[in-house]
Amino acid sequence: GQQLNQSPQSMFIQEGEDVSMNCTSSSIFNTWLWYKQDPGEGPVLLIALYKAGELTSNGRLTAQFGITRKDSFLNISASIPSDVGIYFCAGLYSGNTGKLIFGQGTTLQVKP
């Protein structure tokens, strides 16, 4: 099945540092989503992007929907220990089936 290419696969950073991760696809998406998964839990939506070029913030998180509609990035500023987890990008598949196409995930570890 179709997949998004998400990078990096993992990051180990110092508390207070900024983080950037991105997703690319060979297909166009009309909606890009960013989720966070904490250990032992399901993914939780962080940011949703509905329009090419859109830049949206949620606290220390900022995400952008690429102009080509084939990519998106997520930035986390001034990381804190509770940012630890797995971050997934997802594209909403066209055709109104509600199917989400997920990236492979970025595992983030923050050293206090």
Place this chain on the structure above:
Amino acid sequence: EAQVTQNPRYLITVTGKKLTVTCSQNMNHEYMSWYRQDPGLGLRQIYYSMNVEVTDKGDVPEGYKVSRKEKRNFPLILESPSPNQTSLYFCASSFKAGGVNEQFFGPGTRLTVL
């Protein structure tokens, strides 16, 4: 509290022994979906349901069945589990499919097939 619940949370079973993972949501959502999560592959959709009695295959449906007899429940059935179905399974629901409708995920079921 609005939520998606799954049972069991953990299951170890043997090849060929039929099992059912239940999923229930209390948000009156029309759309429900099952995903499996495997290392390095992210989440992949198994089956989805647009409404009661309406189900369809996702990307990896082989070896799975679902039913949607009631709006709130969407069980995942493995008639004859095999080791390659060892995975972490998530149920999700949303008011409707796609658009601005956020999908809410359950806590996951970790299945091991020996």
